[in-house]
Amino acid sequence: MNLGRLSPKQLLEIDACTRCGDCLKLCPVYSQRGEEAINPRGKIRAMKKFIRSQHGLWAKIFGPKRLSEEQLKKFSDMVYRCTLCGECGLGCPVSIDSRNLWLALREVLVDQGYFPQQAGTLMTNVLREHNILGQENTWRTEWLESMRDVPEHRYQKERAEVVFFVGCVSAYFPMVYKVTQSFVEILNRANVDFTLLGAEEWCCGFPLIGAGMRTGAQELIQHNLEKVREKGAQRVVFACPSCYHTWHEEYNTELPLHHATQFIPELIREGKIQFREEKVRVTYHDPCDLGRGSGLYEPPREILRAMPGVELVEMADHAEHCKCCGGGGNLEMVDSELSAALAREKIKQIQATGTSTVVTACQQCVRTIMTTARREKIPIKAFSITEFVLKQMK
Amino acid sequence: MEKHVIFYMMFIPSVILFLGGMVLRLSIYLQGTVKGAEDATAGRKMLVLLGRAWGAFRARPVWYAKVLVQDVIFHRKLLRQSFYRWLAHTLLVFGFVATFAVDMVKGFTTGYLAEWSRSIPAFSFAHAFETGGVRPYLDFFLEFFSFLILVGCVLAMTRRFILRPSQLRTEEEDVVTLLFILFLEVSGFFIEAYRIAHPEVTAARVYMANFTPESANNACSFVGYVLSPFLRNITLNANLLWYLHVVPSLVWFVYIPHSKLLHIFTSSVTVFIDRSGGAAREGAGAAKTSA
Numbered sequence: 001m002n003l004g005r006l007s008p009k010q011l012l013e014i015d016a017c018t019r020c021g022d023c024l025k026l027c028p029v030y031s032q033r034g035e036e037a038i039n040p041r042g043k044i045r046a047m048k049k050f051i052r053s054q055h056g057l058w059a060k061i062f063g064p065k066r067l068s069e070e071q072l073k074k075f076s077d078m079v080y081r082c083t084l085c086g087e088c089g090l091g092c093p094v095s096i097d098s099r100n101l102w103l104a105l106r107e108v109l110v111d112q113g114y115f116p117q118q119a120g121t122l123m124t125n126v127l128r129e130h131n132i133l134g135q136e137n138t139w140r141t142e143w144l145e146s147m148r149d150v151p152e153h154r155y156q157k158e159r160a161e162v163v164f165f166v167g168c169v170s171a172y173f174p175m176v177y178k179v180t181q182s183f184v185e186i187l188n189r190a191n192v193d194f195t196l197l198g199a200e201e202w203c204c205g206f207p208l209i210g211a212g213m214r215t216g217a218q219e220l221i222q223h224n225l226e227k228v229r230e231k232g233a234q235r236v237v238f239a240c241p242s243c244y245h246t247w248h249e250e251y252n253t254e255l256p257l258h259h260a261t262q263f264i265p266e267l268i269r270e271g272k273i274q275f276r277e278e279k280v281r282v283t284y285h286d287p288c289d290l291g292r293g294s295g296l297y298e299p300p301r302e303i304l305r306a307m308p309g310v311e312l313v314e315m316a317d318h319a320e321h322c323k324c325c326g327g328g329g330n331l332e333m334v335d336s337e338l339s340a341a342l343a344r345e346k347i348k349q350i351q352a353t354g355t356s357t358v359v360t361a362c363q364q365c366v367r368t369i370m371t372t373a374r375r376e377k378i379p380i381k382a383f384s385i386t387e388f389v390l391k392q393m394k
Numbered sequence: 395m396e397k398h399v400i401f402y403m404m405f406i407p408s409v410i411l412f413l414g415g416m417v418l419r420l421s422i423y424l425q426g427t428v429k430g431a432e433d434a435t436a437g438r439k440m441l442v443l444l445g446r447a448w449g450a451f452r453a454r455p456v457w458y459a460k461v462l463v464q465d466v467i468f469h470r471k472l473l474r475q476s477f478y479r480w481l482a483h484t485l486l487v488f489g490f491v492a493t494f495a496v497d498m499v500k501g502f503t504t505g506y507l508a509e510w511s512r513s514i515p516a517f518s519f520a521h522a523f524e525t526g527g528v529r530p531y532l533d534f535f536l537e538f539f540s541f542l543i544l545v546g547c548v549l550a551m552t553r554r555f556i557l558r559p560s561q562l563r564t565e566e567e568d569v570v571t572l573l574f575i576l577f578l579e580v581s582g583f584f585i586e587a588y589r590i591a592h593p594e595v596t597a598a599r600v601y602m603a604n605f606t607p608e609s610a611n612n613a614c615s616f617v618g619y620v621l622s623p624f625l626r627n628i629t630l631n632a633n634l635l636w637y638l639h640v641v642p643s644l645v646w647f648v649y650i651p652h653s654k655l656l657h658i659f660t661s662s663v664t665v666f667i668d669r670s671g672g673a674a675r676e677g678a679g680a681a682k683t684s685a
Contacts, residue, residue, distance in 0.1 A: 003422070003425040003426055004425065004426065004427045005427070006426045006427070007426045007427055007428065007429070008423040008424055008426040008428060008439065008443065009426070009663075009664070009667055010426060011422060011423045011425070011426045012423050012660045012663055012664060013660075013664050015419065015656050015657065015660045016657050016660035016661040016663070016664045017657075018654055018657050018661070019563065019565070019568075019654070020479075020561070020562075021559075021561030021562055021563065022475065022561065024561045025561060036563070041563075051422060055421075055422045055425070056418075056422075056652075057415070057418060057652060060418065091475075093469070093471055093472045093475065094657065094660075094661035094664050094665060095471070095661075095664050095665050095667075095668035095669075096664060097664075097668065097671075
């Protein structure tokens with residue numbers, strides 16, 4: 001087992017876990033499956049056992065034990081059944097940075113050849129076609145076809161002040177085209193000098209990093225950085241929290257990076273966005289990569305508060321305690337049933353607020369919540385914040 | 395054979411085994427990849443990490459001292475989660491840290507400085523620690539802090555074995571750790587009580603003699619003092635009692651690197667890294683957004 005995939009800090013974190021079980025109360029996956037091995041404590045315990053069997057005192061005296069295929073397969077099943085929501089780390093009394101630890105464990109498993117088949121397909125798609133679905137990358141702007149008054153340059157200028165990095169999900173899934181279309185419309189109406197990268201935009205690398213295939217992401221990162229540089233942009237904006245988070249954490253750039261929830265308040269303050277009044281009650285769902293991942297809890301709420309007549313009702317678990325919708329960590333790809341079960345829990349929390357409208361700042365959350373709601377005929381509406389802003393604009 | 399000699403014959407190998415265990419753990423951690431020193435040897439990685447830690451500490455020593463007290467020793471995060479757990483944990487942590495500190499002062503002053511003062515008069519102040527005015531305080535606080543450990547241990551055992559919250563899973567290691575602590579504390583108080591109940595034990599210097607001179611005010615060792623009347627009519631082998639306390643204490647010490655007790659060190663590091671990383675992340679995030 002190659003421990004080089006982990007940092008000394010992560011190896012230390014494995015020993016720091018006291019098995020107190022505080023993470024159990026927070027883990028959305030454990031609340032559904034109730035299996036000890038699937039919860040954060042179980043995963044750390046298994047990894048600790050592996051490390052000791054390979055490098056511990058007994059291993060030094062009697063030689064390392066061979067890890068059985070069954071053990072590794074079971075471990076892989078558990079490690080990949082995680083939304084990477086990071087709530088476990090937040091509640092950990094010894095402050096284990098669990099989200100990054102799970103990512104590193106996935107890398108260890110990829111090294112050993114124990115990863116879900118779907119992750120292999122994902123890697124092939126991303127490395128070959130540069131998007132998660134393995135479709136032609138030139139189709140990245142298909143969503144423009146259903147927009148009215150698209151200019152000749154199709155929002156792909158030679159140079160612009162702002163680059164809008166769209167991301168794969170809202171570029172390829174028609175259900176969430178509106179996330180992108182709305183943001184483009186907002187930028188347009190606010191006279192922002194922006195451009196898309198179009199077919200030159202490649203996957204940000206997050207799906208690969210999330211699958212434990214970090215090495216493959218480097219080529220994507222370099223490409224995207226170069227393309228943004230070519231546009232002479234002074235900043236990059238995102239509607240996708242995962243792309244935003246990945247750029248923040250993995251891209252070595254001095255360019256200011258803004259999620260839509262940070263950019264829109266600026267436009268509101270400058271008077272470029274004005275809202276009409278409409279009495280409506282909404283709740284807000286914090287996407288994991290935007291909230292716990294990037295610490296942005298207040299900006300989306302600031303936007304909602306700026307809308308006259310909009311009443312924000314918080315869910316029982318909100319902000320840093322917001323429960324994952326089930327759409328994170330490639331879980332949907334590995335275990336769609338589990339992902340749907342988490343979405344059902346989310347929908348229950350939304351309904352408990354007494355409203356049927358949820359606003360969020362992530363296309364994947366919209367997709368996960370709406371797919372389950374439609375399948376189960378639950379009458380709720382999930383809006384991305386860009387869509388909701390456009391709807392409420394004068 | 396003189397007790398000090400016997401003690402050091404056990405203590406020195408214990409320290410070597412403890413350090414060996416720690417080095418083994420450290421060698422595992424250093425198999426990890428250090429950003430910016432990916433291909434370095436374990437020794438080099440250690441130097442890089444120590445250099446970074448020192449650099450960070452030097453930049454804001456007061457902040458790190460605050461984190462040590464608030465977050466490592468007095469575990470603020472745990473206090474926000476559960477007062478009961480915080481109390482048990484704090485009594486154990488603070489009890490051990492304080493007992494260790496007082497024991498070191500007591501051992502060093504009465505065991506060494508008082509001896510050396512015969513040839514170096516400058517050390518004559520150490521007699522205050524051996525038989526003078528400081529002595530009762532040393533005895534009292536040593537007893538008091540050990541008592542805190544005992545209370546913490548009982549609270550932890552009550553939670554684990556009686557209250558049994560659903561999130562807890564008790565494994566062999568947890569039982570061993572708690573029983574070890576309980577045994578060390580109870581045996582410590584017991585041998586002290588036996589010494590107080592039997593003045594001949596002190597006179598014969600059965601325990602490490604200069605730690606407990608005949609002139610000591612036994613009431614300061616309040617737990618042992620209270621227990622001592624019950625042991626007056628019981629005669630046991632005082633030597634054996636001493637070994638029954640000291641040997642398990644040393645075994646416990648050697649056991650630390652191979653048990654969950656290792657978190658005493660590892661979780662201190664993770665808490666420091668988390669707090670400093672959090673502060674750095676906030677700064678970096680703000681800089682990236684507003685640059």
